[in-house]
Amino acid sequence: MILSSLPLLFLFFIYLLCNNARLAFSAACHPDDESGLLGFKAGIKADPFGKLSSWKPGTACCSWDGVTCLGDGGRVTSIAIVGDLGSSTNYLSGTISSSLSKVRNLDGIYLQDLRELTGPFPDFLFRMPKLLFVYIENNNLSGPIPANIGQMNRLIALSLEGNRFTGPIPSSISNLTLLSQLKLGGNLLTGAIPAGIRNLRVLTLLSLDRNRLTGPIPDFLGTLGELYSIDLSYNSFSGGIPAGLSSLAPKLMYLKLGHNALTGRIPDFIGKFTALDTLDLSSNRFTGTVPSTFRNLTKIFNLDLSRNLLQDPFPDLSVKGIESLDLSYNMFHLGKIPSWVTSSPIIYSLKLAKCGIKMRLDDWIPKETYFYDYIDLSENEISGSPIGLVNRTELLVGFWASGNKLSFDMGKLNIPKSMKQLDLSRNLVLGKVPAAVTGLARLNVSYNHLCGRLPVTKFPVSSFAGNDCLCGPPLSPCKA
Numbered sequence: 001m002i003l004s005s006l007p008l009l010f011l012f013f014i015y016l017l018c019n020n021a022r023l024a025f026s027a028a029c030h031p032d033d034e035s036g037l038l039g040f041k042a043g044i045k046a047d048p049f050g051k052l053s054s055w056k057p058g059t060a061c062c063s064w065d066g067v068t069c070l071g072d073g074g075r076v077t078s079i080a081i082v083g084d085l086g087s088s089t090n091y092l093s094g095t096i097s098s099s100l101s102k103v104r105n106l107d108g109i110y111l112q113d114l115r116e117l118t119g120p121f122p123d124f125l126f127r128m129p130k131l132l133f134v135y136i137e138n139n140n141l142s143g144p145i146p147a148n149i150g151q152m153n154r155l156i157a158l159s160l161e162g163n164r165f166t167g168p169i170p171s172s173i174s175n176l177t178l179l180s181q182l183k184l185g186g187n188l189l190t191g192a193i194p195a196g197i198r199n200l201r202v203l204t205l206l207s208l209d210r211n212r213l214t215g216p217i218p219d220f221l222g223t224l225g226e227l228y229s230i231d232l233s234y235n236s237f238s239g240g241i242p243a244g245l246s247s248l249a250p251k252l253m254y255l256k257l258g259h260n261a262l263t264g265r266i267p268d269f270i271g272k273f274t275a276l277d278t279l280d281l282s283s284n285r286f287t288g289t290v291p292s293t294f295r296n297l298t299k300i301f302n303l304d305l306s307r308n309l310l311q312d313p314f315p316d317l318s319v320k321g322i323e324s325l326d327l328s329y330n331m332f333h334l335g336k337i338p339s340w341v342t343s344s345p346i347i348y349s350l351k352l353a354k355c356g357i358k359m360r361l362d363d364w365i366p367k368e369t370y371f372y373d374y375i376d377l378s379e380n381e382i383s384g385s386p387i388g389l390v391n392r393t394e395l396l397v398g399f400w401a402s403g404n405k406l407s408f409d410m411g412k413l414n415i416p417k418s419m420k421q422l423d424l425s426r427n428l429v430l431g432k433v434p435a436a437v438t439g440l441a442r443l444n445v446s447y448n449h450l451c452g453r454l455p456v457t458k459f460p461v462s463s464f465a466g467n468d469c470l471c472g473p474p475l476s477p478c479k480a
């Protein structure tokens, strides 16, 4: 009894000690920290969400929202102010005041999703000797990334993602040899990936997506043995997937190269990336077949090969649960929906537009329909009816099946409440347009054999054109 309660007592004393210590620290606020933080606040012109409302002179700055203190003397070591991209009021507008440089012990600065912070790269960061983590993401900073960025050579993470930085990625980046994460996506950066990136030996994550970068994907990326995540999508990179990348097997988990101008075949070595979770090669000009080594990608959850020039045969994958798949707009003739898709217990997005699928939709019984959000089977030779399939989904948001041979009574289609987009244009659909379509954001039932009075909707004429005898607004009035 006594023995067993001893550790508890001990813990209680520790608890008291810590609590007192915390009180002692939080009571004080180093005057430099206080004036530095209040200087930052003064640079903020609008804070409609009151994110900085706890930042008041004479109060304990360690307990202000977003402020963390650690270590002896309770100096401020990080500030983390995070907005919400989905909220119209949760942002900050203004500039990042250089008085933050008085907060000398800062090791992390996280100003994320604040949207309306403007101005150039904050130069005072160069005068912060302890800074390790910089995340200035989804704001509205502009101008160049300083050419001497390499002087911040203690940095472990640098993210300037989602701003409007212009110009090249400075070559001095080669000096940031301790970087584990480099995220520069969503800016207006131009030029090639600098050769100095090869010096970033401990880089685990590289994202340069959504810029205007050009040139080849450098072969040396393969020498960065810790890399598990690469996102170069939405740029203008050209050339092939370099052979050097194969050295990143088996670690690589995330590879996005979509929306570039890449050419050549998909290399066999992709199949060596057995940990790969996400592969996006969409909207490039890849040719040839998909390597049979893809069978070894047993962990792939998200696979997007859409909008290339890929040919048959498509390998039979042995993935237990694909989550999202897009093979649309290549030169495939899949014939049917692959069994590894039909059997997936977790799939939420299936896009197989123009994949040469010939079947009756009624015959397709996926193992699990609960998670389906998106199904795109446009431009195939699919007959029969989607009524049963759609009725088995509960969360379906988009169903696209234009350009098939679907033939069913639309009046019997049970449109789920979740559905926002429905395209059945250019099929052989019969019957009436049900009133439930009024809840959709987009509808297209043009070029079918529909008939009867339209429900009152906001859809344009082209949503209904080319049917047998539809009438009522926006088409011509029904005959009495």
Ligand SMILES: *[C@@H]1O[C@H](CO)[C@@H](O)[C@H](O)[C@H]1NC(C)=O
Residues within 6 Å of the ligand: 115, 116, 140
């Ligand atoms: C960013 O700044 C530009 C130019 O000053 C402005 O046009 C744009 O609306 C700003 N974006 C946001 C999200 O505030």
Ligand SMILES: *[C@@H]1O[C@H](CO)[C@@H](O)[C@H](O)[C@H]1NC(C)=O
Residues within 6 Å of the ligand: 148, 149, 150, 151, 153, 172, 175
């Ligand atoms: C690289 O870092 C060294 C110190 O480690 C520094 O002397 C040099 O100026 C830096 N170079 C650049 C280009 O920033």
Ligand SMILES: *[C@@H]1O[C@H](CO)[C@@H](O)[C@H](O)[C@H]1NC(C)=O
Residues within 6 Å of the ligand: 271, 292, 293, 294, 295, 296
């Ligand atoms: C899959 O990996 C195994 C062992 O790593 C290898 O022997 C086999 O050839 C690979 N299969 C394909 C289709 O690449």
Ligand SMILES: *[C@@H]1O[C@H](CO)[C@@H](O)[C@H](O)[C@H]1NC(C)=O
Residues within 6 Å of the ligand: 387, 388, 391, 392, 412, 414
């Ligand atoms: C839709 O599903 C419900 C129950 O899940 C079932 O009762 C109904 O008959 C189905 N309707 C159609 C048209 O398949």
Ligand SMILES: *[C@@H]1O[C@H](CO)[C@@H](O)[C@H](O)[C@H]1NC(C)=O
Residues within 6 Å of the ligand: 402, 425, 426, 443, 444, 445, 446, 447, 460, 462, 463
């Ligand atoms: C509906 O589809 C037809 C044929 O595919 C197309 O021409 C028309 O622009 C589409 N209308 C809407 C509103 O999507």
